[in-house]
Amino acid sequence: MKTELIQKAYEIAKERYAAIGIDTDAVLEKLQNVSLSLHCWQADDVVGFEPKAGALSGGIQATGNYPGRARNIEELRQDVLKAASLIPGKHRLNLHEIYGDFGDKFVDRDEVEPCHFQSWIDWAKANDMKLDFNSSSFSHPKSGDLSLSNPNPEIRNFWIEHTKRCRAVAEAMGVAQNDPCIMNVWVHDGSKDLTVNRMYYRELLKDSLDQIFATEYKNMKDCIESKVFGIGLESYTVGSNDFYIGYGASRGKIVTLDTGHFHPTESIADKISSLLLYTPEVMLHVSRPVRWDSDHVTIINDETLELCKEITRCNALDKVHIGLDYFDASINRIGAYVIGSRATQKCMLQALLEPIATLREYELSGKGFERLALLEECKSLPWTAVWDMFCLKNDVPVGEEFIADVQKYEVEVTSKR
Ligand code: RNT
Numbered sequence: 001m002k003t004e005l006i007q008k009a010y011e012i013a014k015e016r017y018a019a020i021g022i023d024t025d026a027v028l029e030k031l032q033n034v035s036l037s038l039h040c041w042q043a044d045d046v047v048g049f050e051p052k053a054g055a056l057s058g059g060i061q062a063t064g065n066y067p068g069r070a071r072n073i074e075e076l077r078q079d080v081l082k083a084a085s086l087i088p089g090k091h092r093l094n095l096h097e098i099y100g101d102f103g104d105k106f107v108d109r110d111e112v113e114p115c116h117f118q119s120w121i122d123w124a125k126a127n128d129m130k131l132d133f134n135s136s137s138f139s140h141p142k143s144g145d146l147s148l149s150n151p152n153p154e155i156r157n158f159w160i161e162h163t164k165r166c167r168a169v170a171e172a173m174g175v176a177q178n179d180p181c182i183m184n185v186w187v188h189d190g191s192k193d194l195t196v197n198r199m200y201y202r203e204l205l206k207d208s209l210d211q212i213f214a215t216e217y218k219n220m221k222d223c224i225e226s227k228v229f230g231i232g233l234e235s236y237t238v239g240s241n242d243f244y245i246g247y248g249a250s251r252g253k254i255v256t257l258d259t260g261h262f263h264p265t266e267s268i269a270d271k272i273s274s275l276l277l278y279t280p281e282v283m284l285h286v287s288r289p290v291r292w293d294s295d296h297v298t299i300i301n302d303e304t305l306e307l308c309k310e311i312t313r314c315n316a317l318d319k320v321h322i323g324l325d326y327f328d329a330s331i332n333r334i335g336a337y338v339i340g341s342r343a344t345q346k347c348m349l350q351a352l353l354e355p356i357a358t359l360r361e362y363e364l365s366g367k368g369f370e371r372l373a374l375l376e377e378c379k380s381l382p383w384t385a386v387w388d389m390f391c392l393k394n395d396v397p398v399g400e401e402f403i404a405d406v407q408k409y410e411v412e413v414t415s416k417r
């Protein structure tokens with residue numbers, strides 16, 4: 001797109017926003033500082049690099065078989081860098097334990113060490129990217145239906161050891177990048193059918209977490225993620241929302257809100273202000289559930305918009321970590337990264353452009369009509385011109401231009417895999 005045209009449109013938008021008291025230059029600076037944590041698992045359908053990687057388990061599923069999946073660490077790194085080059089701003093990379101640099105060696109989950117992530121740490125530094133981390137309880141012979149809440153001490157201790165070691169890896173990443181590594185713990189534990197020992201498994205999970213978190217670290221932050229149900233684990237989830245809210249609030253841990261992990265009409269945005277009153281920060285897994293936790297590519301929709309607006313309305317940009325979490329294997333995977341990231345950023349931009357001072361004033365003085373009218377008008381203000389300017393400034397393709405870049409990479413790289 002013509003630079004001149006983008007600049008002209010931006011100038012007009014800038015004036016229009018100034019009329020409602022919004023400084024678009026300041027908003028562009030704020031958006032520049034919003035980093036997303038790109039989930040490494042979109043590139044390879046959550047397979048990872050364990051030498052004997054088996055089928056995806058733990059109640060999650062990547063559907064589709066679009067060609068070009070990243071099959072090894074080099075391909076995944078190349079894909080992530082390609083995606084990042086089409087996303088404005090500076091972003092982080094979110095790794096799972098199963099993506100370690102194990103070579104041909106079989107390193108079991110209870111044997112992982114920071115050295116298995118040294119090449120990632122070096123790569124991240126060389127590419128000016130920060131890392132986040134996740135323990136991996138799924139796709140392993142010992143995963144079963146219960147990991148950290150397993151009544152069998154051998155299995156439970158195996159996963160306790162795994163998660164403890166993952167925290168040490170996250171700490172090493174945090175030290176190396178001089179910025180805390182955000183480590184998420186999600187375990188799939190649950191059961192398919194009527195469950196009578198609900199309390200027992202939750203007691204075990206609570207005890208496992210207490211053991212895991214006994215070591216204090218300064219360069220990593222712990223997050224815990226709940227969900228409603230998994231495939232094959234429909235009747236009971238040990239780590240439910242209530243469980244982790246209680247755990248997080250009582251232990252000062254960060255609760256991860258995955259937008260696909262709640263009942264379909266529940267507002268995830270509404271949870272942010274409550275959580276921030278009782279827990280230090282919030283981690284998000286931005287996704288798009290379609291009928292269930294289907295992990296479709298994030299798009300601009302009411303849910304994502306409301307989520308971003310709640311973050312800015314709570315003045316919580318520095319307390320909310322924004323990770324993405326979807327895995328669509330049915331379309332070009334690099335394209336999936338770019339669509340979801342840019343959509344999240346576009347939602348955040350609209351949130352930052354909101355005339356919140358006026359809206360608050362209307363609300364506090366009982367001016368319900370005025371509040372609703374301004375909220376409606378905001379929807380059609382020229383935020384797209386500000387977005388184009390953001391892309392231009394960041395030297396990434398403007399508008400639909402990135403489609404051609406993704407296609408070119410497909411012809412030259414992913415289609416040859
Ligand atoms: C699963 C959780 C979890 C995973 C990733 C791979 O339902 O959302 O966050 O998607 O850890």
Ligand code: ZN
Nearest residue numbers: 225258285325
């Ligand atoms: Zn998630």
